[in-house]
Amino acid sequence: MSERVLSRAVGLLSLATVAVLWECAARYGLVNRVLLPPPSAIAAALRDLIADGDVLRPLLHTVYLFVIGYGVACILGIAVGLWMGCSPFADGLLEPLVELLRPIPKSALVPALFLFLGIGMATMVTIIAFAAVFPVLINTYQGVRGIDPVLLETARTFRCSRWTTLRAVILPAAMPAILTGMKVALSLGIVLAILAEMLAGLDGLGFVILDTQRAFQTQQMYAWIAVLAAFGAGLSLLFDKIEQIAVPWRGR
């Protein structure tokens, strides 16, 4: 326990050192204050954003976009991954398609999607879902294929129906792998959400970061980046908690 406290303290020390060096560098003119304001100025800008409630609208816009795209990706990825994992027919049918689409950097498809779906929510949700679906799908598939045959035979000897086997054995047994895929998809989804907002230029954290940069409000820009970082870190922490509760047997 005391070792953990110590390592935390050392970790904070490195953060504090960087913050102090940055502050000094900006204050004493080692870097251009306009391009890189000191942390204190960014903190003040952040405080203002939160105090007037200005932070809410772009943040909620990004959350909204992300939740829909990510949710669609998870549902689709798990469903198709389970199907491919359980059915050799589905595996044979879809594997070439998945392998063809998977390596494409999804950001490259944003301009093409604007052509089909217009500059708006539909494109943004689609691109987030498209980027996030593959890690979920692949990990679900591998999770299903990696289930020990003894477990499936146990279900057979208890004469479980196909549906019961899927719901009560295959899905929970593949859950650790599914969650791993969902975790990878989480960061990909955020990247694509921010990118889509920057390109679509309507609203959201991606939009305001680009907008404040163009207006040369660098303090605000960095404050928004901090909001985005906190959003990402919050999601990641939330996910770790869910993982601890959902698959406590993982790694045993």
Added chain:
Amino acid sequence: MSVRLSLDNISKTFGDGGEGRGLLALDGISLDVAPHEFLAIVGPSGCGKSTLLRIAAGLMPPSAGRVEEGGRPVTGPPDRFVYLFQQYSKSLFAWRTVLDNVMFPLESAPRAQRAELREQCRSYIRQVGLAGFEDRYPWQLSGGMQQRVAIARALAAKPDVLLLDEPFSAVDALTRMELQSLVLELWQQSGFTAILVTHDVDEAVFLADRVAVLSARPSHISEIVAVDLPRPRDQLTTREDSRFLELRHHLMSALLGRTAHGATHV
């Protein structure tokens, strides 16, 4: 003699590429199991004992021959056949507590009966000596305790035929004896038919009414030995019985490929 399960001229070939060049594992095995009998199948490792049991359980089709239970051909796992795997830790559901693992075979029952069935499961858990561990997860238990959970889960399915695939080979010697006594006790109480596959001759003699000896691959039944030891059997006195030692000697020499010296004919 009525027959609970009958294996008729079972053969199994693995990896047959259609040219008859596959590996012949089982070669024309016929075996009848009487109701409520405890039958053990012993053989050298790799002789296809587990394959034979999997075929008997309907988990794997034979390449030739027929399996019948109660006069009906077996094409998949029959009702109330329960299989106890050697790899108990892989057979238990890691995401379920002990009680929920034991409940698994009963979950298709109507909701109204759930509470009653849970009580039944608690009593099975008590019977296998795990009272107080109902809410633990399998990965929080020792190997022997995990196999006890698997046994309790098997009981919950109210087995008519219990198939035991080297179920005690992965636990330490003392735990093995405890589990053997437990299975024997449950068998005597519940009256199911038991078929045990093992490479442990002592275990086979200690538990079974009859011991079938499989030869090395391609396996056939080289001998069936009736175990005329009195019941109830006891880990100490039965194992010290001179008849136990005679049977053990006879079976050991058969497995080691020697002719038996000094042992009486069985």
